[in-house]
Amino acid sequence: MKPGTFTVLWHSGGWSIAPSRSVRRFASESRAVRQGCYHGWSSRNDATIVLTMCINPDCHGARRWREGMRELQLPVSLAFSGAAEDYDALRRKLVPCFDSLYGAALELIAHWAPVMPMRILDLGAGTGLFSAMLLRNFPASSIRLVDASNGMLREARRRFAMDSNVEFVQADMTRGELGGPWDLVISALAIHHLADEEKINLFKEIRRSLRPGGLFVNCEQVAGPSDDLDRLYEQQWLDQVRALCASDADIAKAQQRMAYDRCSSMGDQLEWMNEAGLVDVDCIFKAWRFAVLAGKAPI
Known part of the structure; x- marks a missing residue:
């Protein structure tokens, strides 16, 4: 996978990447993703957030994720608003x-x-x-x-x-x-x-x-x-x-x-x-x- 960025969506039903691909599956396919760098987030509404992640493993500030995307610390309030x-x-x-x-x-x-x-x-x-x-x-x-x-x-x-x-x-x-x-x-x-x-x-x-x-x-x-x-x-x-x-x-x-x-x-x-x-x-x-x-x- 080439270094670059991708967009991750959180909604009340879970994570998705692109229109339908599971983030956890996506993360398991690339070690680079598990060393991704969190670039920021924005809120569409109470139940949906949009993140931009860098998949360049050499990016400054790269971090490990314990279980695919689960290490990413988004505001807890957004996950619970959807539920x-x-x-x-x-x-x-x-x-x-x-x-x-x-x-x-x-x-x-x-x-x-x-x-x-x-x-x-x-x-x-x-x-x-x-x-x-x-x-x-x-x-x-x-x-x-x-x-x-x-x-x-x-x-x-x-x-x-x-x-x-x-x-x-x-x-x-x-x-x-x-x-x-x-x-x-x-x-x-x-x-x-x-x-x-x-x-x-x-x-x-x-x-x-x-x-x-x-x-x-x-x-x-x-x-x-x-x-x-x-x-x-x-x-x-x-x-x-x-x-x-x-x-x-x-x-x-x-x-x-x-x-x-x-x-x-x-x-x-x-x-x-x-x-x-x-x-x-x-x-x-x-x-x-x-x-x-x-x-x-x-x-």
Whole structure:
């Protein structure tokens, strides 16, 4: 293949190159592509992005891709915008321990919750699924939903159309301060998209943003503590979602979104939360790759 450039399209159905050729297949045919250089991207709409890649292996800034195109770090928000409309409907199939995961988080919050209405911050809020559960239990509380995906927040605005105590902010949770002081900071299946250093810095900012005694609860997807266990987590997830009748197409789309995962182990994250200054740090629920991690700001 001659050095040059090609155009890659991401849309809600996946990657394509030219009108129909699979990028993953294309990448496997040329070692040069796996050492491609990312030249930039532009957005056509919430569900489609266009990239220009250089396939000259001698290009300055060339980078390796772990699995064909999957190493390319596009804004996570664009991949999730394309899946926003179907996202909630698939959660129960793609998170096999859905009820136990969220149930454990809600039970902890109910046990801790102060009498007064809470000020709640939801990071990587998506469609507002976790926040909606909280509002049912604490209807007088006010919630700020933060997400980088316009498509996800569009669905959240529809969900909370009748709720005047819900605020929406389109922003990257790793950039800038989180405001506060918050009584409760929550996140669900979002922080695992961050690199380790970004997680560490975010935990510090969460600690800073909480009022004394405030609570942080993270329903998270974690890596196994070893490569062997991580592979077992993956196989268990596949077996469980198939048993829940997730279609091959739904699984394939989920795996495309999982290309953005940068999961860290439960142990590492608990350590980083402690180092950030949180106290009573613990994993209160874990089922294979899904866990609820929590900690409080000291009083």
